[in-house]
Amino acid sequence: MKILSVNAGSSSLKFTMFELPAGNVLISGNFEKIGIGNSFYSIKLDGEKIVKEKDLKDHSIAVSTLIEELIDNKIVNSLDDIDGIGHRVVHGGPNFKESVLINNAFLEEFKNCIEYAPLHNPAHLMGINAFMEALPNTPQVVVFDTAFHQSMDEEMYLYPLPYEWNEKYHIRRYGAHGTSHRFINKTISEKLDRNDLKVISCHIGNGSSLCAINAGKVVHTSMGFTPLAGTMMGTRSGDVDASIIPFIVQKENKTCEDVLNDLNKKSGLLGVSGVSSDFREVQNGINEGNHRCKLAFKMLCQSIANYIAMYNNMLDGSDVIVFTAGIGENSVTMRRQVIENIKSLGVTIDEEANGKRGEFVLISGKDSKIPVYVLPTNEELMIATDTYNIIK
Ligand code: ADP
Numbered sequence: 164m165k166i167l168s169v170n171a172g173s174s175s176l177k178f179t180m181f182e183l184p185a186g187n188v189l190i191s192g193n194f195e196k197i198g199i200g201n202s203f204y205s206i207k208l209d210g211e212k213i214v215k216e217k218d219l220k221d222h223s224i225a226v227s228t229l230i231e232e233l234i235d236n237k238i239v240n241s242l243d244d245i246d247g248i249g250h251r252v253v254h255g256g257p258n259f260k261e262s263v264l265i266n267n268a269f270l271e272e273f274k275n276c277i278e279y280a281p282l283h284n285p286a287h288l289m290g291i292n293a294f295m296e297a298l299p300n301t302p303q304v305v306v307f308d309t310a311f312h313q314s315m316d317e318e319m320y321l322y323p324l325p326y327e328w329n330e331k332y333h334i335r336r337y338g339a340h341g342t343s344h345r346f347i348n349k350t351i352s353e354k355l356d357r358n359d360l361k362v363i364s365c366h367i368g369n370g371s372s373l374c375a376i377n378a379g380k381v382v383h384t385s386m387g388f389t390p391l392a393g394t395m396m397g398t399r400s401g402d403v404d405a406s407i408i409p410f411i412v413q414k415e416n417k418t419c420e421d422v423l424n425d426l427n428k429k430s431g432l433l434g435v436s437g438v439s440s441d442f443r444e445v446q447n448g449i450n451e452g453n454h455r456c457k458l459a460f461k462m463l464c465q466s467i468a469n470y471i472a473m474y475n476n477m478l479d480g481s482d483v484i485v486f487t488a489g490i491g492e493n494s495v496t497m498r499r500q501v502i503e504n505i506k507s508l509g510v511t512i513d514e515e516a517n518g519k520r521g522e523f524v525l526i527s528g529k530d531s532k533i534p535v536y537v538l539p540t541n542e543e544l545m546i547a548t549d550t551y552n553i554i555k
Contacts, residue, residue, distance in 0.1 A: 164246035165189065165239060166550050168543040171250065171290020173282070174199050176225045179543040180238060183551040186544055190238050194225040206232055222293040230297060248294050248303045249550030251342065251542065252287045254280035255307030257333045262310065262549040265291060265303040273305075279337070280389075304550040311341030314380045322388075336392075338384035340366045344374040346545040347485050347538055352379075354523070354538075361478040363471055366540065367497065368488035369397035369440065373467070375474035375481075382477050385470050391427055394466040395459075397440035400430035401466060435459035442490045442497070464497060468504030475508055475533070484510070484533055486526075487540040493520045498537070502526075508533060 170177040179191040196202040202219035233239045256276035277284045320336040328334040347364040362376040375382040385393030395401040433440035436459040438448045448456030502512045509532030517526040527535035
């Protein structure tokens with residue numbers, strides 16, 4: 164089957180087409196600056212990337228251009244050859260516990276989820292509508308970033324806040340990156356040929372989250388009601404004392420929204436280093452002796468290590484720790500420092516193996532009490548696989 168995996172943002176649309184069940188990529192690409200001028204798109208085919216300028220007034224134009232490219236490049240002969248479309252959706256609220264086929268009932272219920280991700284969910288809906296218009300007869304599926312975490316127990320997802328806030332407004336831990344953590348759990352379980360693994364999955368990218376998983380069930384995840392919580396990230400603070408917000412509101416004569424924006428967009432690596440939210444640039448700063456870059460690096464590694472230690476405790480001992488995403492897959496120094504920071508768990512490093520980047524590799528030492536792996540994530544494939552399983 165030919166399945167298209169789609170991630171629609173407010174001004175972008177990323178896609179990858181897979182042949183399933185084999186899982187090979189047929190074509191991928193990205194439409195950018197949709198509706199904001201100077202729009203263009205890129206297509207990756209047979210290892211070659213082509214960039215084309217095109218006036219993309221809205222998501223419908225991006226979708227019709229995508230379909231033209233699929234036909235022109237002979238990926239499909241006609242629309243009928245597209246067997247299914249899987250859409251990434253950031254937030255499924257309290258009710259969506261797994262991926263679902265899109266129909267009228269879904270669209271009605273999804274309206275209730277908009278408020279949980281007011282920036283992302285409306286953009287996903289634009290993408291869904293554009294594909295539904297262009298391909299009304301093709302089955303389409305939604306894959307939620309929050310769904311995997313719905314398997315958490317109540318005592319793990321509830322906050323120690325007035326109980327009615329959860330009853331009235333569904334204030335609770337939802338987490339994010341669920342599709343990535345599910346992919347990591349599935350893949351490491353297959354590779355180690357176990358279905359009862361206790362996994363600590365560390366998705367460390369621009370946005371970062373950790374997830375403790377016991378035999379496929381989420382025990383805990385570091386992001387919370389929104390993706391602001393948890394470890395320190397590129398621009399997000401991660402966990403901080405909420406009292407800081409009214410304090411800064413008063414001191415700087417800002418609104419609550421302004422300060423929240425500062426926590427989301429001006430904190431983390433960017434806020435502490437003052438240089439960049441991009442890990443590689445912070446690394447360059449360290450090499451030049453920049454104190455605040457060093458500080459940002461230390462704080463990032465410590466906050467990841469703290470979650471790993473907590474999760475090892477929650478799991479009553481873990482079987483495996485896995486690093487993934489941009490920093491997790493590529494940063495030799497971050498992994499070395501985090502492993503140093505969890506040495507009380509008996510974890511050791513194999514320096515040579517840790518030198519590898521972007522591939523599946525065991526990076527812990529032979530004497531390590533917990534094996535540590537690097538495993539590249541593939542959320543797009545997980546979305547396509549869910550779509551395939553639902554429509555087949
Ligand atoms: P997003 O959350 O946007 O999906 P990614 O998972 O792509 O983020 O991760 C982006 C982060 O990965 C950036 O901070 C970037 O600097 C970092 N990164 C990418 N490649 C490398 C590398 N070779 N070494 C260290 N960090 C890297």
